[in-house]
Amino acid sequence: MKLTLRVWRQKNADADGAMSTYEVDGISADMSFLEMLDTLNEELILAGDDPVAFDHDCREGICGACSLVINGDAHGPERTTTCQLHMRSFRDGDTIDVEPWRAAAFPVVKDLVVDRSAFDRIIQAGGYITAPTGAAPEAHATPVPKPDADSAFEHAECIGCGACVAACPNGAAMLFTSAKINHLNVLPQGAPERETRVLDMVGQMDEEGFGGCTLTGECATACPKGIPLFSITAMNKEWLRATRRAGRR
Numbered sequence: 001m002k003l004t005l006r007v008w009r010q011k012n013a014d015a016d017g018a019m020s021t022y023e024v025d026g027i028s029a030d031m032s033f034l035e036m037l038d039t040l041n042e043e044l045i046l047a048g049d050d051p052v053a054f055d056h057d058c059r060e061g062i063c064g065a066c067s068l069v070i071n072g073d074a075h076g077p078e079r080t081t082t083c084q085l086h087m088r089s090f091r092d093g094d095t096i097d098v099e100p101w102r103a104a105a106f107p108v109v110k111d112l113v114v115d116r117s118a119f120d121r122i123i124q125a126g127g128y129i130t131a132p133t134g135a136a137p138e139a140h141a142t143p144v145p146k147p148d149a150d151s152a153f154e155h156a157e158c159i160g161c162g163a164c165v166a167a168c169p170n171g172a173a174m175l176f177t178s179a180k181i182n183h184l185n186v187l188p189q190g191a192p193e194r195e196t197r198v199l200d201m202v203g204q205m206d207e208e209g210f211g212g213c214t215l216t217g218e219c220a221t222a223c224p225k226g227i228p229l230f231s232i233t234a235m236n237k238e239w240l241r242a243t244r245r246a247g248r249r
């Protein structure tokens with residue numbers, strides 16, 4: 001395949017960015033999108049140019065590091081991570097726009113790399129349990145109803161890639177935050193911090209400058225792990241319960 005790439009290039013956080021156009025040839029339909037970018041970078045390096053900076057790590061769809069807006073869609077045309085997107089989703093001769101996540105709370109560091117440390121700070125605010133660590137406890141010591149276990153697993157699938165924020169017209173982080181709250185709040189192990197967790201994590205999310213949620217649902221549509229939209233309404237319910245019990249309203 002021969003492709004025309006229009007790629008966002010930006011030297012650093014303070015520089016102005018712009019789209020640059022590149023031609024790549026010899027792209028196999030079996031290559032991943034990141035392997036296609038590797039091919040472009042090999043050519044840029046051989047020509048003595050600065051390669052395109054982009055985030056990646058596992059390349060297996062599990063770490064959440066890869067993060068590209070491809071032709072206007074977070075992670076591109078398939079419901080998967082960028083690293084699991086393959087070039088068979090495109091046609092010979094296509095022009096493809098490649099941009100970083102666009103959100104005020106995710107400033108561009110360089111080219112296609114954005115700073116997602118706001119997510120880390122939301123997790124630090126309450127995405128943990130205070131149960132003592134040590135040897136694995138006897139599994140039957142803390143019974144968990146099957147529906148609660150299934151719900152916890154469903155929310156725990158969030159890999160924190162930030163596609164929900166990138167897809168949201170408001171730049172909201174409600175889907176991410178709700179997944180991280182709900183996966184602990186539905187389990188008995190998460191019960192001791194149930195109220196402080198939701199209050200502190202939502203408070204941190206607001207401090208980080210993410211937009212407000214208007215339930216447009218773009219986040220759930222873009223999520224490569226299928227975190228459902230009702231995760232947000234479940235979090236709102238937890239938040240109302242916590243504020244009432246804390247007498248904060």
Ligand code: FES
Nearest residue numbers: 057059064066083
């Ligand atoms: S590089 Fe790990 S999910 Fe894509």
